[in-house]
Amino acid sequence: MNLQPLTQRFVLHFGEMGSRWGINRTVGQIYALLFVSAKPLNADEIAEALAFSRSNVSMGLKELASWNLVRLHHLPNDRREYFQAPEDVWAIFRTLAAERRKREIDPTLSMLRDALLEEPTAEEDVHAQARMKEMHDLIELGTSWLDEVQKMDSASLAQLMKMGSQVQKLIQVKDRVKQAFKSDKAS
Incomplete structure (x- = not known):
């Protein structure tokens, strides 16, 4: 890697963290490089900077594109494709939240809804279904909150956090105030 030490540390760390987040090391490093890059990069530049094969970079870029985490750019008089991470970190947060929801939360909610529609046949199933209802309600509450957060502008979201x-x-x-209002109303 021919990167500045600060950038190199960030890229390497993101690669290590990638496996904990459910993506491979290569994809994590590609994203980290694009995130800190001052300009869009093409696949050859990414491969050279990270000492990855061109095919690994192409596969990594496809993975990042499937998560909507990179933007494709074309430069005048250049046939190559250039890639860039979104500039707004809150847009990245929203994208990650939406993608994780689509891939992880929605299938779980679907399974829980189906399970809650079943008629329990054993006492153990009654208990299990009650616990599933608690989980369903918690996830529904969380996703409803996330839906509202997704609608907020970046400044309001930062202020909320x-x-x-x-x-x-x-x-x-x-x-x-509500209790005081009820007391006043009762008297």
């Missing part, structure tokens, strides 16, 4: 536990304080204030 920075609020952290302050959200709990807002809920407590809301509950106190």
